[in-house]
Amino acid sequence: MELFLQQVFNGIMFGSTYAIVALGLTLVMGILNIPNFAHGHLYMLGGYLLFFFAITLGLGYWAGLVMAVIAMAVVGMIMERIVYRPLNEQPHINAFIAAVGSLLFLESFAMVVWGAQGLRVENPYPQMIDFMGVTMSVQRLLVIIGAIVLILGLHFFMKKTIAGATIEAVAQNREGAMLTGINVNRVSSMTFAISAATAAVAASLISPIFMLSPAMGAILGMKAFIIVILGGMGSIPGAIVGGYLLGLIEALGGGYISADYKDVFAFGALILILAIKPTGLFGKGEV
């Protein structure tokens, strides 16, 4: 029972990261109609920017987190402007190639600036709490709480504000949105800013627990794809549920069978779910 609870806790912690990253990916996918393959690399860069602001500049963890999030929002806007917007009217394959190009650029950039070896952000909250036989570090709890706050905040923004509603409107009908007077380019820019900023939040929360490395973006980006497909393309609840589900599958499979196989469980679940429901858990199919 204690092993089970411990693994559920770990699963929710990983799932929190996955859910946030997948959420950012799905938002941009709705707007662009293509996946931003470089999304995992934005997450990676967010982690390094936290290191830069918090450790290199010595601002401390929380100020570093805020700075990293702001800086990443700007990076997201720049990416939209110079990589994707010029390709708007072009065939989708061009944007695909541009996405692969930008992920290679980001990974090499991190390698050149910070080196290929892992970097460690010192854990600001190393204290341990023991609850019903489950050991949890305060930082791990913080990951879970941070994700919940972020998801609720984003939900409120999307459902209750006009700016948030424009994101949904553009995703559902780009031309319809233009004809109601929405500046579609501005909405794209804002969506990229939110997407990159949320990736930076996820990276900042988790980087005191795991080492930073230039390659960490590729793995997480791949998993975010699994989640987005699993949850149904472009579906926000799908990204959240899918994120937690993947975290739990990995943690329970890893805990009870073998940690070496945790990626096998993740991809196995994807194949299984898509075989049963090809549109994903929350997919609406073609409208």
Next chain:
Amino acid sequence: MLKLRNVHTDIGGMQIIHNVSMEISQGEFVALLGSNGAGKTTLFRTIAGVLKPNSGTIEFNGVEIHRMPVHKIVGLGLVLCPQGRQLFPQLSVEKNLLMGAYPMRKDKMRMQKNLDRVYSLFPILKERSNQQAGTFSGGEQQMLAIARALMSDPQMLLLDEPSLGLAPLIVKQMADTISEINKELDTTIFLSEQNANMALNITDRGYVLENGACVLSGESSQLQDDESVRKAYIGA
């Protein structure tokens, strides 16, 4: 109010609109007739700024709009209610309408006033304000599309084939509502239709488009009696 001078529009290298010039004044109710493929939708999309003309000029209230992005043209009070409706299928009726009022999003009072106005024009939308737009029937979606276009209080409305795919009874209701918008709200309306009979019954005058060129224009009653129009579009 709206002035087109020698407008040409290409799509994918093919010239679709040839040398169209027209003028519409404040308060008028004008029809654009033509068969399928005559270029009505392309002309409307060019006026609304979705497509850019290759040459020629378009002026709205004295401002040149043919190089402006769509959202700026909407801001000037010229709104296209497009063919195929282009609604937001997973948003509620009310959210679709509120998106229509986007240009005046900072003026909550006016937004509410416009919402009440379109609800009194289309009571069914009020009854179903929480329903997802995508679940509506064709006629209801068309009403919602017109209502959404009215939400920004446009000076001029371009209606692209609102009767397309609707049952005859619904077409009649739609025609009455459109006339009401022109008379009661004093909105200038440019209505594109294949259903020439319906369009000429309610409009003041009309233009006939053939293969992308304007071949005929005049008072609606004259066009109704015109031999070539009767043959080609009314079938009598």
